[in-house]
Amino acid sequence: ILNKLTVGSRVGMLEFVDRLADIALGLTAGNSILHILQVDMGMGFKSLFAASGVSAIAFSLASKGIVEQMVGGLMLQAWDAIEVGEAVKLGDGTEGTVKWIGLVETEILGPDHVPIRVPNAQIFGKKIHMYSKVSKSKVNQMLRLSYGDLPKLSSVMNDIKEEIASKCSDNMIGEPQVLLSGYEADHIAVSVSASFDFKPSSKEYAETKQTMLFCIADAIAKNDVHFALPAIQYETKKTVGIFE
Numbered sequence: 512i513l514n515k516l517t518v519g520s521r522v523g524m525l526e527f528v529d530r531l532a533d534i535a536l537g538l539t540a541g542n543s544i545l546h547i548l549q550v551d552m553g554m555g556f557k558s559l560f561a562a563s564g565v566s567a568i569a570f571s572l573a574s575k576g577i578v579e580q581m582v583g584g585l586m587l588q589a590w591d592a593i594e595v596g597e598a599v600k601l602g603d604g605t606e607g608t609v610k611w612i613g614l615v616e617t618e619i620l621g622p623d624h625v626p627i628r629v630p631n632a633q634i635f636g637k638k639i640h641m642y643s644k645v646s647k648s649k650v651n652q653m654l655r656l657s658y659g660d661l662p663k664l665s666s667v668m669n670d671i672k673e674e675i676a677s678k679c680s681d682n683m684i685g686e687p688q689v690l691l692s693g694y695e696a697d698h699i700a701v702s703v704s705a706s707f708d709f710k711p712s713s714k715e716y717a718e719t720k721q722t723m724l725f726c727i728a729d730a731i732a733k734n735d736v737h738f739a740l741p742a743i744q745y746e747t748k749k750t751v752g753i754f755e
Contacts, residue, residue: 593617593639598712600640605629647684648711650720652727655698657739664691667734668701674726675705679719682708698739703727 593599593609599619600606607621617634619627656664668689675687684706692700705723709715731738 593634593641594643596643598642600642601629601634602637602639603633606640606642642710642712645710647706647708648713648716649704649706650716650723652703652723653692654701654703654727655695655739655741656701657737658699660734660736661699663734663736664699664701667730667736670730670733671703671727674730675703675723678726679705679707679722682715682719684708697741 593612595609595611597609598607599609601619605619605621605627607619607627610618610620610626613631616628616630619629621627656667660667668691672687672689675689676683679687687703687705690702692702694700703723707716707719709719
């Protein structure tokens with residue numbers, strides 16, 4: 512079982528429980544044998560265990576991290592938390608396709624095709640976005656428009672909605688939403704969103720998102736509206752010198 516888990520092969524629940532029972536029976540039998548030997552040899556084994564006590568404590572402290580990784584790997588294998596081939600996003604922001612699940616770590620192939628190895632203790636018990644299990648998706652985009660274009664706001668918002676509705680209608684669920692989100696200190700916030708009947712990890716999602724961004728650009732250019740640049744605040748400090 513250690514060999515399979517280490518190289519990343521999947522171990523089923525029944526096989527996992529069966530092997531776990533074998534290990535438990537082996538430990539029980541070993542304990543019985545040690546008990547018999549201890550009776551026969553008396554203080555010899557007691558002295559041996561006493562001498563190795565400090566070493567055992569040091570080893571347990573040093574191997575704590577490894578044990579946590581192994582427990583995390585066993586839990587991922589036994590409870591089917593994630594599957595090989597799934598598109599996921601971990602709680603720390605790591606995302607990609609699961610290549611294999613090992614005993615100590617899991618390898619994820621990122622969007623740039625660079626393999627990322629993540630310790631299992633950082634996966635088990637944490638939030639995981641299961642993109643492969645989602646059948647629908649939503650594209651969101653927040654716009655920062657200039658206050659100088661406030662009179663054109665209603666027109667550009669209507670044009671953005673019409674552009675997206677006409678060019679991204681395939682697999683769209685409902686209508687696109689173009690809403691005024693608020694008046695911020697340095698820009699007007701407008702949110703654009705649309706829902707679709709395909710997975711967020713699919714090729715259709717990436718292509719549709721790109722088309723939506725082009726639709727927004729066309730509507731912005733048509734109405735001669737400008738994006739607002741982030742305001743930069745400078746803080747100056749006056750240094751007072753003390754002379755004696």
